[in-house]
Amino acid sequence: MTPIASPPSLLTIETIRSVIDAMPMQGRIMLRLILLQYFDVTDEEILYIVTDRPDPRCVAGTKPTNTSMTKESIKxxxxxxDQYRRQVRLKRERTWLQCECLRSLTQLREAFADRAGALLSERFSVSADQLEALRASARTVLPRPAIRLLDERWTADEVTAEDYQRQRLSIEFQTQLRMAEKYRKRLGLAERERENAISAPLQDHEIAHVWGIPAGSLAARKVKYLSQYLQSLQATLPTGAAATATAPLDLWKETFSVLAAQSITRSLSSYDGLEKTESALIDKLTAMVWGSLPEEIEVKFWTSLVFGASSNAMHSEITRSLFGLQRLITIFNDMDRSPEAVDEELLKRAAPIPKLEEGALEAPVEPPAKELSEMQTQILNNMRGEDASGKSSDKW
Structure with missing residues (x-):
């Protein structure tokens, strides 16, 4: 059965913007504050907010008519x-980066698993039934004990180099399958978080904090101008489409869907101390991309990437840094994903540990010779009764 495609949206970004711009000043400010992650409140509107705010010194009586603006109140x-705009836009960007990174990681792990399966069948003559058995047991296999046991057997000459490589590649095949499944689950959670982020308006208490008006006045204005916005939006739809258009509540949801389709402006982020040094962070990100990061380390590392430098505490959106996720995207873009490069990496991991020849002893590692400083040389010469040239001194 062919699925029925959803009809294209009747709204456009230009339509939404024109409806908001045509509203009175107070309504325009209200809609732009609600949709702050997509629209900006202009300086002119900030001046209106400053003059519209009640004077906190006048707790009773009528509102004074001679309201004055100060630089402090404008600031x-x-x-x-700026605080709330940065907060909502950082959350939108972070959830987008999470989805992009997890989508790329899932595709990479699946590509690595496919190439590992191809190498097993082509080079090591593993049958399709054996590959299917490896795929079925991938979720329950513990890689570290299996690799440790395989290394012990290799050291004891119980397996040949070809058998070692085949078994090691089988473990890697199962590891890549398990990681791909883990990333798919994370991607599902990240996409749900992103849906919540892009469709979340600014909360009432946040709008009241910016505007500085009582909650009752804010609620009345919000109801008034939301109704006016939806009615104006309904009126701008084509005549034929207006009859079949959705309810006002659906138009409100459609507003967020249309605005969320805009491209995301990448923010500038600086290194926040994750993994202590930037070079160590890049090395760990590279290992994560290539799939060589141990699973027990990868879990905590991904948490620290999402929540910030400290994975032991929940941070607000402002304190989270996107530096790690942005660098992860850069590594994806610079990575060589060709089948030849993937095969080379897999065969390198599956290569057996070189053994020492029988009867050969490891040469003792001699510490490097340390040169004496001038001060140390002078002290030794004085102790031997010699001057700087090495001749016996007349002082002794």
Whole structure:
């Protein structure tokens, strides 16, 4: 049965923007604050907010008509707008980066598993039934004990080099399958978080914090201008489509869907101390991309990438750094994903450990000769009764 394709959206970004721009100043500010992750509150609108805020010194009586603006009050409103705008946009960017990274990691692990299966069948004559058995037991196999046992058998000359490589590649095949399944589950969770992030308006208490008006006045204005926005949006739809258009609530959801389709502006992030040094972080990210990072380390490392430098505490969106996720995307883009490069990496991991020839002893490692400094040389010469040239001194 062929699935029925959903009809294209009747809304466009230009339509939404034109409807909001046509609203009165107060309604325009309200809609832009609600949709702050997609729209900006202009400086002119900030001046209106400053003059519209009640004076906290007047707790009773009528509101004074001669409201005055100060640089301090303008700065307070601007800082609060910037704070919430950065918060919601960072969350939108972070969830997008998470989905992109997990999608790429899933594709890489599946590609590595496919190449490992191809190498097993082509080079080591593993049958399709054996590959299917390895695939079925991939979830329950513990790689570290299996590799340790295989290394012990190799050291004891119980397996040949070809058998070692075949068994080691089989373990790697199962590891890549298990990691691909793990990344698919994480991707599902990340996509749900992203759906919540892109469809979340600014909360009432956050709008009240920016605007500085009581909750009752805010609720009344919100209901008034949301209704006006949806009615105006319904009126702008084509005549034929307006009859079959969805309910106002669906138009509100469609507003977020259309706005979320815009490209995300990448933010600038600096190194936040993850893994202590930037070079160590890059090395760990590279190992994660190539699939050579141990699973027990990978779990905690991914958590630290998502939540920030410290994985032991939950941080707010402002304190989270996107440096690690952005570098991970860069490594993906620079990576050689050709089958030849993947085969070379897999065969390198499956190569047996070279053995020492029988009767050969390891040469003792001599510590490197340490040169004496001038001060140390002078002290030794004085102790031997010699001057700087090595001749006997007349002082002794």
């Amino acid at each position: 307070v409103v601007t800082d609060r707008r």
